[in-house]
């Protein structure tokens with residue numbers, strides 16, 4: 001028996017997290033897991049649903065109707081875009097299952113999916129699982145999309161382009177104009193732009209992010225939006241997210257979604273529904289605290305500028321520094337893990353452009369963040 005994915009293709013993020021979990025006293029700044037748990041009002045709502053026995057059975061395949069309706073309503077309130085929640089929204093077991101299901105549906109063997117370099121490590125594996133080939137377009141020197149490069153790589157085998165906006169690991173925000181240029185180029189072709197917006201609420205310094213939903217009506221045939229509650233509501237373990245697309249797309253992807261999971265976990269769908277009662281208040285609190293953590297991280301990591309250099313993330317919750325003294329990020333991160341007990345993600349896990357870098361998540365527990373940075377300081381200065 002042989003899995004289509006090679007051992008080295010298990011995302012480096014999860015590899016480091018796994019390796020770190022075997023060592024006691026590790027400060028993990030690796031996987032993107034927020035410090036907060038699921039907010040109390042959501043917990044209470046879900047507990048009540050469990051007590052009443054309303055979480056025991058499957059939901060319908062696309063997800064609980066009230067939840068899909070709330071997702072659509074939020075887009076209507078925030079963006080004045082009407083979405084037919086019955087036919088255009090599917091609740092999934094997290095953003096990654098949404099992306100996998102879409103890729104399994106649309107890809108034929110050896111078709112290409114374009115990714116930005118660097119980007120979220122797991123996209124690569126999802127493409128290969130779907131028998132496709134990832135093709136990379138490097139971000140420019142400002143960590144922005146090089147639209148001309150993306151367009152020049154589109155060919156008869158291209159089936160999709162996946163963009164995480166805001167981007168993991170760079171914290172870049174891509175403008176809607178750039179997204180539109182890509183959509184204009186694929187308009188009328190059998191190519192999809194999958195926009196993953198899981199970090200849409202984690203913004204710093206008053207930076208503005210414009211959702212792809214504003215382009216949805218015009219580019220419906222080519223645009224698929226993905227989001228989840230993992231990051232915003234501390235639900236990484238609950239596995240709940242969604243994709244939004246034209247009904248001609250959702251009706252095909254639904255068959256794959258059914259074959260994979262039947263429906264997203266029902267207690268998690270209820271949790272997602274309860275999030276709408278507290279959405280803006282909760283996000284406001286999280287954003288304020290994240291801004292403090294980002295500023296703290298930058299301030300402390302700046303003290304290590306003889307060894308590393310980095311840009312200021314505008315969004316998401318990662319810093320993506322470059323080692324000034326080595327290109328061997330994987331070996332160096334393993335050495336740091338074993339010698340100093342800090343788990344970092346090697347940058348090459350995010351694409352070639354990440355070589356020589358490492359990623360830290362500043363949204364982890366503050367004790368891990370402060371002790372991790374302190375240990376890094378001692379490691380570099382030894």
Ligand SMILES: Cc1ncc(COP(=O)(O)O)c(C=O)c1O
Nearest residue numbers: 032094095096120164168228230
């Ligand atoms: C850009 C991006 N998309 C998707 C995910 C996974 O989200 P989910 O937990 O909803 O599957 C992550 C997790 O780190 C991510 O960084």
